[in-house]
Amino acid sequence: xxxxxxxxxxxxxxxxxxxxxxxxxxxxxxxxxxxxxxxxxxxxxxxxxxxxxxxxxxxxxxxxxxxxxxxxxxxxxxxxxxxxxxxxxxxxxxxxxxxxxxxxxxxxxxxxxxxxxxxxxxxxxxxxxxxxxxxxxxxxxxxxxxxxxxxxxxxxxxxxxxxxxxxxxxxxxxxxxxxxxxxxxxxxxxxxxxxxxxxxxxxxxxxxxxxxxxxxx
Amino acid sequence: xxxxxxxxxxxxxxxxxxxxxxxxxxxxxxxxxxxxxxxxxxxxxxxxxxxxxxxxxxxxxxxxxxxxxxxxxxxxxxxxxxxxxxxxxxxxxxxxxxxxxxxxxxxxxxxxxxxxxxxxxxxxxxxxxxxxxxxxxxxxxxxxxxxxxxxxxxxxxxxxxxxxxxxxxxxxxxxxxxxxxxxxxxxxxxxxxxxxxxxxxxxxxxxxxxxxxxxxxxxxxxxxxxxxxx
Numbered sequence: 001x002x003x004x005x006x007x008x009x010x011x012x013x014x015x016x017x018x019x020x021x022x023x024x025x026x027x028x029x030x031x032x033x034x035x036x037x038x039x040x041x042x043x044x045x046x047x048x049x050x051x052x053x054x055x056x057x058x059x060x061x062x063x064x065x066x067x068x069x070x071x072x073x074x075x076x077x078x079x080x081x082x083x084x085x086x087x088x089x090x091x092x093x094x095x096x097x098x099x100x101x102x103x104x105x106x107x108x109x110x111x112x113x114x115x116x117x118x119x120x121x122x123x124x125x126x127x128x129x130x131x132x133x134x135x136x137x138x139x140x141x142x143x144x145x146x147x148x149x150x151x152x153x154x155x156x157x158x159x160x161x162x163x164x165x166x167x168x169x170x171x172x173x174x175x176x177x178x179x180x181x182x183x184x185x186x187x188x189x190x191x192x193x194x195x196x197x198x199x200x201x202x203x204x205x206x207x208x209x210x211x212x213x214x215x216x217x
Numbered sequence: 218x219x220x221x222x223x224x225x226x227x228x229x230x231x232x233x234x235x236x237x238x239x240x241x242x243x244x245x246x247x248x249x250x251x252x253x254x255x256x257x258x259x260x261x262x263x264x265x266x267x268x269x270x271x272x273x274x275x276x277x278x279x280x281x282x283x284x285x286x287x288x289x290x291x292x293x294x295x296x297x298x299x300x301x302x303x304x305x306x307x308x309x310x311x312x313x314x315x316x317x318x319x320x321x322x323x324x325x326x327x328x329x330x331x332x333x334x335x336x337x338x339x340x341x342x343x344x345x346x347x348x349x350x351x352x353x354x355x356x357x358x359x360x361x362x363x364x365x366x367x368x369x370x371x372x373x374x375x376x377x378x379x380x381x382x383x384x385x386x387x388x389x390x391x392x393x394x395x396x397x398x399x400x401x402x403x404x405x406x407x408x409x410x411x412x413x414x415x416x417x418x419x420x421x422x423x424x425x426x427x428x429x430x431x432x433x434x435x436x437x438x439x440x441x442x443x444x445x446x447x
Contacts, residue, residue, distance in 0.1 A: 123320075129292050
């Protein structure tokens with residue numbers, strides 16, 4: 001028992017610093033992903049066939065390939081082809097952003113389509129331009145409908161950051177591996193790593209439910 | 218000069234023709250009711266007047282401006298045409314007063330204070346002053362429709378288009394909405410009303426047009442037409 005507490009105390013600082021990297025990569029990526037998702041989501045429902053095709057190609061390529069391949073492609077592929085020295089964290093953020101963005105495109109598209117057609121007509125008849133109507137009337141309603149799907153994607157992406165351990169980012173999973181390499185206590189360490197992920201995601205889930213209740217219309 | 222001119226308008230939806238050559242003119246201050254069975258094209262015709270639907274053939278002008286002029290700004294044009302829908306189409310994310318001030322603020326760049334004052338005046342006209350801060354989901358159907366009328370009036374339109382404004386209402390609420398529309402007509406507003414309310418047409422309309430399968434089959438004053446059908 002004391003043994004486990006000592007182990008816990010010993011590895012906690014390193015796990016926490018890993019957790020902070022995980023949080024940093026996930027939160028920056030998700031902000032970028034929301035922007036990507038919104039832009040490509042609007043492209044996918046707009047009038048321009050070209051932009052629509054572009055959006056479909058983006059979503060299909062990302063959904064059709066594993067995240068680990070995307071991460072390798074960005075970190076090793078692009079840097080070797082163009083001779084750019086990219087920091088692993090930068091590559092990781094790009095990979096998660098682009099990946100989550102593609103899934104958010106579909107969430108945005110579905111959310112916007114779920115708003116009654118009459119809302120756009122009502123706004124346009126008052127003289128609002130398409131973009132004004134989108135901004136003031138459609139998106140505020142769509143975003144409320146999207147919250148559960150949003151949070152779901154956030155949670156998936158947060159867990160996906162563990163894949164970035166393969167390109168050498170010292171996030172939570174990688175920190176666990178490093179600790180095990182020195183103390184050989186795989187069972188206890190993975191339980192701790194799992195617990196930290198679990199607590200983080202529980203907090204996010206409860207926040208989501210709170211948000212949903214608050215923003216209900 | 219007539220405010221609205223429609224000449225030879227045809228409109229097809231994926232092969233079926235909804236409008237088969239419509240000609241009509243509406244003068245300033247006139248109240249015109251479009252009646253006819255469902256599927257006769259009356260709503261489609263109304264929606265063509267503010268380009269919610271694009272016509273396949275023909276000519277429409279509003280206030281001497283062709284709707285299909287290359288240089289026309291559709292948003293500017295729509296400011297002249299207030300529209301009231303069967304399903305109200307109030308914005309559920311905004312309370313009543315913000316529903317009304319949204320367009321004046323966003324489109325006309327009016328200042329907040331004066332547009333709110335005007336909105337309160339309009340709410341008073343439709344008898345809903347005390348509902349200013351309520352969200353649409355807390356209103357009855359009749360109240361929603363009266364707010365929708367106030368919202369359209371806030372843009373100071375020259376013409377009001379009504380697309381079956383009372384069809385989605387419980388019978389006991391129809392009266393309050395028709396009363397607001399009667400007041401509007403008495404005030405001299407140019408109105409085009411798609412309706413099944415023969416009583417309203419009889420009492421308020423200057424002209425009634427009866428549509429069937431995409432054409433106007435009869436047209437006349439309500440007295441001559443409703444009382445003595447051919």
